[in-house]
Amino acid sequence: MHDILDLDRYPLDRPGSPEWTALVERCRQELAQEGMFNLEGFMRPEAVARALSQIVPVLDASAFRHKRSHNIYFRKEIPGLSPDHPALRLFETSNQTICADQIEGSLPVAVYDWPAMAAFLAATMDKSALYPMDDRIACANVMRYSEGEALNWHFDRSEFTTTLLLQAPTKGGVFEYRNALRSDDDPNYKGVARMLQGEDDEVQSMLASAGTLNVFRGKNTAHRVTPVEGPVDRVIAVFSYYEKPGVRFSDEERIGFYGRAA
Numbered sequence: 199m200h201d202i203l204d205l206d207r208y209p210l211d212r213p214g215s216p217e218w219t220a221l222v223e224r225c226r227q228e229l230a231q232e233g234m235f236n237l238e239g240f241m242r243p244e245a246v247a248r249a250l251s252q253i254v255p256v257l258d259a260s261a262f263r264h265k266r267s268h269n270i271y272f273r274k275e276i277p278g279l280s281p282d283h284p285a286l287r288l289f290e291t292s293n294q295t296i297c298a299d300q301i302e303g304s305l306p307v308a309v310y311d312w313p314a315m316a317a318f319l320a321a322t323m324d325k326s327a328l329y330p331m332d333d334r335i336a337c338a339n340v341m342r343y344s345e346g347e348a349l350n351w352h353f354d355r356s357e358f359t360t361t362l363l364l365q366a367p368t369k370g371g372v373f374e375y376r377n378a379l380r381s382d383d384d385p386n387y388k389g390v391a392r393m394l395q396g397e398d399d400e401v402q403s404m405l406a407s408a409g410t411l412n413v414f415r416g417k418n419t420a421h422r423v424t425p426v427e428g429p430v431d432r433v434i435a436v437f438s439y440y441e442k443p444g445v446r447f448s449d450e451e452r453i454g455f456y457g458r459a460a
């Protein structure tokens with residue numbers, strides 16, 4: 199892992215050491231204050247280049263090109279909301295996705311499966327443990343956004359989402375987010391509708407560099423990626439961990455997100 203990740207700067211391999219504890223503490227504070235944290239240069243530049251050389255050919259040959267119209271919930275209906283409620287406004291999304299089962303043995307998948315990764319993330323989130331999914335389609339994905347492609351406003355299924363940026367575009371492809379727009383107890387449909395109408399001044403944006411690990415509270419933080427402009431694609435690995443072992447998506451969710459159930 200030393201060749202892949204900058205473990206001198208981010209000592210994930212030394213759980214419980216003073217350096218590890220200090221890093222966890224910093225991440226905890228940022229999560230509490232900002233709803234996210236970033237570890238810049240987490241994957242070494244040579245490893246990022248190697249990861250891209252493993253992954254881009256698979257994206258070219260067999261990515262699921264995902265073009266669709268969806269609401270912020272990625273669900274057809276929400277009990278209690280009429281279909282024309284402004285919180286259910288539809289947006290267009292288009293990007294390309296491959297799944298862990300198509301890139302087994304690649305560097306991002308090795309990072310996802312590394313037990314020290316889940317242990318570190320659990321500590322930053324004050325959880326006793328986090329587990330990889332028991333679903334080699336949904337557990338780790340790589341998404342590519344080419345010119346004009348985007349991922350529109352949504353909430354995630356998992357409480358936290360972890361991403362590793364492999365290639366940053368020269369223009370566009372900005373990650374925008376609205377921290378804590380809803381909570382587990384309050385869906386805040388009015389606030390959701392207001393934000394979707396562009397009337398929420400707490401929307402923030404983040405531009406990361408390749409190799410950056412980002413963790414954010416995606417379940418209740420609305421977020422999107424704006425359309426990429428220009429010839430350089432945005433390429434990002436997305437990791438999902440859960441508090442319980444054995445989590446799998448339903449066939450319907452897998453078909454919705456990845457175009458196949460198995």
Ligand SMILES: O=C(O)CCC(=O)C(=O)O
Pocket residue numbers: 341349354359361373421423434436
């Ligand atoms: O591409 C990104 O930065 C975000 C990805 C994301 O939000 C997701 O996969 O749910």
Ligand SMILES: [Fe+2]
Pocket residue numbers: 352353354359416421
């Ligand atoms: Fe997301």
